[in-house]
Amino acid sequence: MDYSQFLGMKQEIGLLVVFLLVFFYDTFLSKKAQNGLATVTCGLFGLFTAYTLLCPSVMADATTFGGMYATSPVIATIKNILNIGVFIVLVQSVKWANSESQTMRRGEFYELLLVTLFGMYLMISARHFLLFVIGLEAASLPLAAMVAFDKNRYESREAAIKYILTAVFSSAVFMMGLSFVYGLSGSLYFNEIASAISVNGEVNVLLVLAIAFVIAGVGFKLSLVPFHLWTADVYQGAPTNVTSYLSVISKGATAFAFLVIMVQVFGAFYSQVWEWMLYALIILTITIGNLFAIRQRNMKRFLAFSSVSQAGYIMLGVIALNATGMASLMYYVLVYIFSNLAAFGVLGAIENNTGKVSMDDYNGLYKTNPRLSLAMMLAMFSLAGIPPFAGFFSKFFIFTGALEQGSIAIYMLVLIALINTIISLYYYLLVVKAMFINDNETPIATFKSHWSERLGLWISVGGILLLGIVSCAYNYILELTQSSNMFAGLL
Amino acid sequence: MDQTIPLLILALPLCMFLVLGLAGHKMSHKMAGILGTLGMGTALVLAYTTAFTYFFGGNFVDEAGNRLQHIVFNYDWLAFTENLIIRLGFLLDPISAMMLVVITTISFMVHLYSLGYMHGEKGFQRYYAFLSLFSFSMLGLVVATNIFQMYIFWELVGASSFLLIGFYYTKPSAVSASKKAFIVTRFADLGFLIGILILSFYSNTFDFVTMTQAPGNVLASTGGAVFMGGSVLTWALVLIFMGGMGKSAMMPLHIWLPDAMEGPTPVSALIHAATMVVAGVFLVARMFPVYLVEEVALEIVTWVGALTALYAAIVACTQVDIKRVLAFSTISQIAFMVVSLGVARPELHEGVGYMASMFHLFTHAMFKALLFLGAGALIHAVHSNDFTSMGGLRKHMPITHITFLIGCLAIAGIYPFAGFFSKDEILVAAYSNSMMWGIWMTAVAGLTAFYMFRLYYRIFWWNNPDYSKHHHTPHDAPWTMTLPLIILAAVSCVAGFIPFGELVTWNREAYEIHLNYPIAITSVVVALCAIGLATIMYRKENSLPDKVADKVKGLWTAAYHRFYFDELYLFITHKIIFNLVSRPIAWFDRQIIDGTMDMFAEVTNKASEAIKGLQSGRVQSYVLVYLLGALLVGVVTVICMVL
């Protein structure tokens, strides 16, 4: 075995190094030094993020383990995007991790978090279903522990049990689907499956069911309707930082992995089949997510349902089945990271300082905490897709990508999605309304947030403001995807 | 002709309007009044000069001796298309020159008169500003070179009339009268506008000169197009005439005029007797050659005029408000002019009807203004509009009495007063068209004499009420008010001798007026009989009028209520337009259209509520939904594929 092939996995290795350093720091350093753990982790991860962003060599194409693992500029980029998100999450969680209740466990928090990220890396890079499943489970099991992190809070526990049970159930369903894929194609390699299932030119009924199961399995992590029901409860119960991590990073990674599977495994011959499934799922996801979000008063549940409907929009990038769609998906994830993390940043700051998470508590927030309100407003506008904030661009581009196909069906789909943006605008505006318009006798008192919270918010808000108007991010991604051979095998 | 003077005629009143309107509140009353009057006086002089130069300067006659239509200036204002251009210009021809004289004369008189009449009124400056605005608009209207310019000034005239009627804006009746006047004439203008649109669509021009010189050619492009049973040209001309009906208060669009008497009396004299209300007549006269192309339209004009003349005359016999009597008399007299135009044909006495109409317009302006100003003086003295609170005033107000009498004689058509000559020509035209119109109009002329003298006797004779309970006994007005009366009375006496036929004819050829003795004598006799009847009934206080009224009670009551036109309109506007159209539409908008939009929101919320059970919090139901969802997606896709 050629061990030099490990060198192809630069990002994984880097992440592993960070993980080990944190692990050793946590295990071996004195109790006093433990207080610096959060900051050190942020710093280390920040360095790692910067390195992968700036070092050109991570962009190299590489394939290892007999084709089970592959990386390319596009893949490296989506990992970088995730890194940025994780970095913000880490920064935002500094105060929480240093709080009295978490001192005992903060090491585990960072270690688990880095492990899940590692799992996501594997999901994204996998070209073999075994590796994919390992990645998927590595990304999902530790999360259950993280959800349960506030072990003294009942909600946290309930969320964790719901999460773990549904997650395992969905894994079982997913693997059931996979077993049939395997049985019908004789391989677990993506490219071999693709060539095997299209060889006789007929659509196999069993395989269609298998695809449905695979979509269900991945859809669970993406929280596509009707596989989303765990989302709201888990988001509500989990500690806010875990929720934000779940809602953006996990979702972003899975979305990309989903795209890869759909394109590379089932794209060549079965794209007609799963596109119709996705049509239905997207419509359901966006609509039901929106309908649920309307009624929520708890901000975390609210954001959970908002993230459900956002997942539907992300799926438009999959259904596009072209380079623009893929670039738009990645860009959407990037923008979504910033927007959602800004929202969670404000949410977390308020929760940490006052313990309030209800939308009614936000009434009159602007009078007392104008900056937090502005950040929240930007986040809401960006999520709703209002220019000139980044969310507008990501939404526009994802629609542009989807419509490149040009069939009437996709126009109708996009129209439905667009009409749903009105509903989503409604509930995003509810938050804005609460903060700016509603009166409140006892608004949340003015408080000064922790530097980490502020830093996290500044980064997110900076991203919201600049990512759209400064076009280089999207241009860069689109050029990358256009030059990738991801869609080469498509009919 | 030099542009300066015509331009000044228009510019002076406009400047006065702007100066008085913008800076009036900084001036004293006297200053504002004098300024306005002086401005108008200058315009008067300039207009006389212009008219004199036109008629007698000798430069505006072609080789055949016909007068020319002279465009002094014509600036492009707004170009719609290559040919359809609104120009602001100054068309000098016999009727516009005549109208210049009429308007400036009456306007100046009214300016002068108002100095006394409006003395001490609040908003004096505003009053003069509006008067100037009106004069400007009216002058612009008559010198219009194209139909759209006319429409522009037509609207402006309407607006200034609105402002002047509503001058006493705190009085609810004045406000509603002004609204009524504006909306009714606006409705008529809609017809005018549509008429213009149709006409210009086919003729591709707005220009009067182009249109009237060879109307047949210009309108050839209609190609006999028919719309709802009438040729489009008929439609266009009738609709344009509808505009005229509105302004000239022809039935059934006359209802605003009696109410318009809510304005200050001099305003009634100027606008609602002498000038603005004849705009409709002027319009038809302006377009006369085009109307000749489509005689059906002229028939309609005649009918409308004839019916109005009769109707208004009957109503005038029953009213007690002196201004209302005068208002209905105005309607009736204008109807005379309209009929005269309607019956005019080039082949009948070389189109005498046209000339007669214009002649009557001229003379009527003078004596009707006189009558109104006289009425103003009376109201000024008695502080009432109602002739039941007058009587025997001939002793108290001798000048007013004499001048008023002259006015009455003139309108009754007694030789040698102005009305005789013009009315005679109208009757000639009517008889020459058909016997029926002749008799009809003669009868109306008789009625005219009757109700005018009824009015005259009730004011100046009848009885001698006790005026001592007034804080002063009635007396003649100051000179600013009597001077115009005297001047106008003088004009009314002599205007008939103007050789009008030489000045104004439909084809601008000179035409020799000669009295048609049988007709003239008949009409004078009828008028004298009517006067005699009035003398019997009203010279002394007696119960005869009441007895007569009782005899024809139904007719009398109906006429007293103006044949219920106002009620009809009230019904249409309030019951139908407001309650059956507007309110339902507003309701529909709020409940149905807006309700639909709200319903979307409502449905969304309801749906949101309805599906909340999905999120039951039970992990087992979550996975059930999950599994069913996955199976459903797969199975439905399979079924779709198999199908």
Next chain:
Amino acid sequence: MIEEIFSNILIYFVVIPVLMLAGLALCKNIKQIRAVALVGSIALMALSVYVLVDYLQLRAAGETAQMLYTDSWQWFGPLNIHLAVGVDGISIAMLLLSAIILFTGTFASWKIDPMPKEFFLWLILLSTGVFGFFISIDLFTMFMFYEVALIPMYLLIGVWGSGKKNYSAMKLTLMLMGGSAFLMLGLIGIYYHSAPEGGQLTWNLVEISQNNAIDRDWQYFLFPMTFVGFGVLGAMFPFHTWSPDGHASAPTAVSMLHAGVLMKLGGYGCFRVAIYLMPEAANDLAWIFLILTGISVVYGAFSACVQTDLKYINAYSSVSHCGLVLFAILMLNTTAMTGAIMQMLSHGLMTALFFALIGMIYGRTHTRDIREMGGLMKIMPFLAVCYVIAGMASLGLPGLSGFVAEMTIFVGSFQHTDMFHRVFTIVACCSIVITAVYILRVVGKLLFGPVQDEHHLQLTDATWWERFSTVSLIICVAAIGCFPGFFSDLISFTFSENIFKVLGIN
């Protein structure tokens, strides 16, 4: 690149508001805020006047390009999205209008309370969108600015509004965004059909119209999308219901800007995108929208007749007048379209005037119900006279702007060779009578007659800033009304020389 951008004069229409935003963010007190708003709006007005003059000179010098001051800087290269700017006579007219209304709106909100800083921030953000929209010739940029202009409305109404402001603000925002949802689909659709097979797809308006590559079937799909999308903002029946509630609840300056400028975005967009890019569909489908807009015109006017809230009356009157804009645009001939643009100008100015006056009256009497007021002419003669003038402009008195605009529309529309169009024109004409009815109804009840409420007798007339704001608007209204030729030439040149050449119709 940056230098290149700043060498184009049009970009300053966006730069100045952005600078104003920055300046406002630094302001400490109301005086500074006023100063920034005032300086900025004057600068914008000066800029638009300068562009107008310069534009006329260029045209006089024989410049025949369709758009002037065009520039295009790549933005999202792979999708061929540019920041493309350029103006023709229509855009310049609109820019001028926006600048004037912003300027007067600043005066109308001289004493805005509470949170003046935020108010002006949102207001200026809104106008950034407006200006950006009018200078853009790239569909993407245009759409972006369009939405930028929409969203501040929510907070402006929600925070500073009155009455049932939450409901209205939400309804307005959602309906307008609903329109823009259709619009977005239409625009992306246009992009994908912007070039013939194999050609470079583009968002640039001028290029798309030159390529003329959208085939008829697609036009049938995309035209309604874009037309309805913009039509919602143009208050087209039956998507107008945001307008009465929205206007009624909005604070004065916002009503002014919204009715005066924002609604014009709708008409402008309908013309510039829907009709300009898809003339065939416009021609074939015009009848549907003619019916809808024709209904708007008459229906809005009738609805206005029975309203009792001043702002509702005016909002419905806006529905009627803006309906006329769309109506005329659909006639597809130079005269009617010129009239439409003039109507936009005219309606923008006079409705801003109306809302300014209503705001001032409301600020004094604290009611907008005409049944509770009367005889204001006696109490506040200045405002009352201005109101009468505004009313006269609205009902189309010659010498004021409404007349020329409406007449151009009517004459133009009647020149259409199709009988259907002409009959509908006559229907639309009827609105002038109904307009007179509701205007006079208000004038009669509100201004004339006896004073209704004793308390009103103590009220004062306009202050200097109010006078300034109303008088400037009246001057503009009168300027258009008295010298329409200037504006009509400015606008119709664009049509006759350029656009119809591309459309190949008329």
Next chain:
Amino acid sequence: MEISMMYYLIPSLIMFCCGVYGFITRKNMIAILISLELMLNAVDINFVVFNRFLFPGQLDGMFFTLFAIAIAAAETALAIAIIINIFRSNKTIDVDDATKMKF
């Protein structure tokens, strides 16, 4: 007698369904966990059977099964930890009691 593939697949499918049924009906969380184990094992059987009968020349399925067993073990461990945690506070592991968060 040759034992065909169906003889394995059908029991595995039944097992899977039992697992699902158990998951949905049992109230005890441990029982639910056991049901999940059943489902995962059914998947494992599938993989092994497909590998053995259809593609005897390779080991993909076998390896997948090995990993799946390991993953299942990890899942169970984690789940039990969480269940214990719940038991500590609620003194019950009835799944119906863990329904505080809903709608």
